[in-house]
Amino acid sequence: xxxxxxxxxxxxxxxxxxxxxxxxxxxxxxxxxxxxxxxxxxxxxxxxxxxxxxxxxxxxxxxxxxxxxxxxxxxxxxxxxxxxxxxxxxxxxxxxxxxxxxxxxxxxxxxxxxxxxxxxxxxxxxxxxxxxxxxxxxxxxxxxxxxxxxxxxxxxxxxxxxxxxxxxxxxxxxxxxxxxxxxxxxxxxxxxxxxxxxxxxxxxxxxxxxxxxxxxxxxxxxxxxxxxxxxxxxxxxxxxxxxxxxxxxxxxxxxxxxxxxxxxxxxxxxxxxxxxxxxxxxxxxxxxxxxxxxxxxxxxxxxxxxxxxxxxxxxxxxxxxxxxxxxxxxxxxxxxxxxxxxxxxxxxxxxxxxxxxxxxxxxxxxxxxxxxxxxxxxxxxxxxxxxxxxxxxxxxxxxxxxxxxxxxxxxxxxxxxxxxxxxxxxxxxxxxxxxxxxxxxxxxxxxxxxxxxxxxxxxxxxxx
RNA sequence: GGCUGGGUGGCAGAGUGGUUAUGCACCGGCCUGCAAAGCCGAGUACGUCGGUUCGAUUCCGGCCCCAGCCUCCA
Numbered sequence: 001x002x003x004x005x006x007x008x009x010x011x012x013x014x015x016x017x018x019x020x021x022x023x024x025x026x027x028x029x030x031x032x033x034x035x036x037x038x039x040x041x042x043x044x045x046x047x048x049x050x051x052x053x054x055x056x057x058x059x060x061x062x063x064x065x066x067x068x069x070x071x072x073x074x075x076x077x078x079x080x081x082x083x084x085x086x087x088x089x090x091x092x093x094x095x096x097x098x099x100x101x102x103x104x105x106x107x108x109x110x111x112x113x114x115x116x117x118x119x120x121x122x123x124x125x126x127x128x129x130x131x132x133x134x135x136x137x138x139x140x141x142x143x144x145x146x147x148x149x150x151x152x153x154x155x156x157x158x159x160x161x162x163x164x165x166x167x168x169x170x171x172x173x174x175x176x177x178x179x180x181x182x183x184x185x186x187x188x189x190x191x192x193x194x195x196x197x198x199x200x201x202x203x204x205x206x207x208x209x210x211x212x213x214x215x216x217x218x219x220x221x222x223x224x225x226x227x228x229x230x231x232x233x234x235x236x237x238x239x240x241x242x243x244x245x246x247x248x249x250x251x252x253x254x255x256x257x258x259x260x261x262x263x264x265x266x267x268x269x270x271x272x273x274x275x276x277x278x279x280x281x282x283x284x285x286x287x288x289x290x291x292x293x294x295x296x297x298x299x300x301x302x303x304x305x306x307x308x309x310x311x312x313x314x315x316x317x318x319x320x321x322x323x324x325x326x327x328x329x330x331x332x333x334x335x336x337x338x339x340x341x342x343x344x345x346x347x348x349x350x351x352x353x354x355x356x357x358x359x360x361x362x363x364x365x366x367x368x369x370x371x372x373x374x375x376x377x378x379x380x381x382x383x384x385x386x387x388x389x390x391x392x393x394x395x396x397x398x399x400x401x402x403x404x405x406x407x408x409x410x411x412x413x414x415x416x417x418x419x420x421x422x423x424x425x426x427x428x429x430x431x432x433x434x435x436x437x438x439x440x441x442x443x444x445x446x447x448x449x450x451x452x453x454x455x456x457x458x459x460x461x462x463x464x
Numbered sequence: 465g466g467c468u469g470g471g472u473g474g475c476a477g478a479g480u481g482g483u484u485a486u487g488c489a490c491c492g493g494c495c496u497g498c499a500a501a502g503c504c505g506a507g508u509a510c511g512u513c514g515g516u517u518c519g520a521u522u523c524c525g526g527c528c529c530c531a532g533c534c535u536c537c538a
Binding site for chain 1 (some may be wrong): 538
């Protein structure tokens with residue numbers, strides 16, 4: 001039985017799929033004004049994992065992940081670049097897709113963009129104004145009346161009064177805002193010079209950040225849906241506000257299960273743009289295979305902080321390499337060994353505990369190596385089982401040679417042909433029992449990142 | 465100040481009221497011309513002070529420390 005930790009109830013709960021129709025999942029995606037970094041990648045990988053695992057468990061799933069393509073930062077960046085907003089966002093949407101593809105992240109079923117859902121956004125704001133949940137201020141902004149929503153604070157575990165007692169709470173109201181209450185937040189921002197705008201019943205302007213997700217998620221999935229995900233930092237205020245808006249507009253319970261992934265840290269500090277301590281996916285891919293990055297991300301539980309240090313990806317690479325070494329030359333065919341599946345499933349059913357699940361895969365790998373010397377379970381079955389179980393993790397799906405001989409992201413290394421030539425030369429040296437020369441060639445290759453292994457069936461090689 | 469979540473062996477990272485997590489690294493042995501990979505084996509843990517218990521890393525309480533949110537942020 002699958003259990004998922006629900007941020008709303010603050011405990012693990014048995015997952016209940018809808019009585020009919022697919023499981024509906026919405027995840028807050030990327031605000032596109034720059035290249036994605038490892039923190040974004042974690043979110044993308046985690047929910048890709050959730051989607052894949054749900055499907056592997058037999059659920060039908062509709063997975064929606066939005067793209068925020070209008071907001072303060074985007075506008076600021078576009079102005080800074082002297083570039084139209086649409087050009088900027090399209091550029092980084094393309095870049096995001098490239099990075100996703102590289103990381104083996106399957107596209108969600110729907111990828112709605114805020115700027116093409118203005119009718120839905122305006123419709124929801126209209127309903128909120130009509131039923132008194134929101135109001136038009138003198139400055140042309142439309143605000144949501146937080147005090148009018150009794151359940152406000154349920155997700156963040158704070159009452160409105162507690163929020164106001166924060167040290168800097170009074171500073172929440174920016175100059176130019178005309179809120180009835182400091183906690184109120186903008187649904188619609190009146191246009192300012194140099195900003196893109198859309199017509200609305202309240203005058204030209206653009207949507208606030210939170211409303212797009214309420215409008216697009218309910219538009220794509222219905223007033224109520226099953227899972228809503230995003231990074232930990234979105235829990236408040238973004239998701240709290242989504243609940244308030246959506247439920248005030250529809251009168252229905254918005255979301256069943258809220259999932260929040262933990263942060264990536266760098267030397268125990270949050271990785272973020274504002275701290276400047278981030279690594280973009282593109283930079284990392286220059287040095288490491290994408291699967292190594294995925295392996296690293298999945299090595300810890302999705303809710304735990306993931307600490308990135310200099311050796312993190314080295315460790316991950318060595319670890320992943322061992323799996324592919326075990327999978328090398330495994331006979332084709334085979335069938336799924338169910339007792340391994342049970343162990344794996346038990347781990348994954350426990351709130352997607354990939355760390356535990358990967359320990360099962362490590363044991364399985366060990367069993368494969370033992371089976372080569374004749375074990376109780378057939379090699380082909382063990383290999384097939386390992387690959388099959390790793391499917392929802394999107395790991396170990398390539399031919400072993402591809403991974404082991406891949407460029408590893410290294411630039412300027414030896415070509416396959418050059419390596420082959422060196423190997424032939426070394427074979428001759430070995431045949432001549434000229435060990436000094438053979439070892440010299442091996443050392444020279446090693447210094448260029450090529451590892452040789454002499455086996456019964458000849459010498460094999462791989463790149464580090 | 466309020467609210468979250470944490471403190472596990474050299475590093476990463478699960479888990480459990482009494483029995484080996486797992487991986488990487490390191491050490492010994494086997495294998496190898498020597499290596500590598502693999503196998504076999506060893507070692508190094510559970511922030512701190514109390515409490516409950518026959519027994520706590522695991523439950524309870526205090527304390528210390530860390531990270532995050534309370535403002536844009538995956």
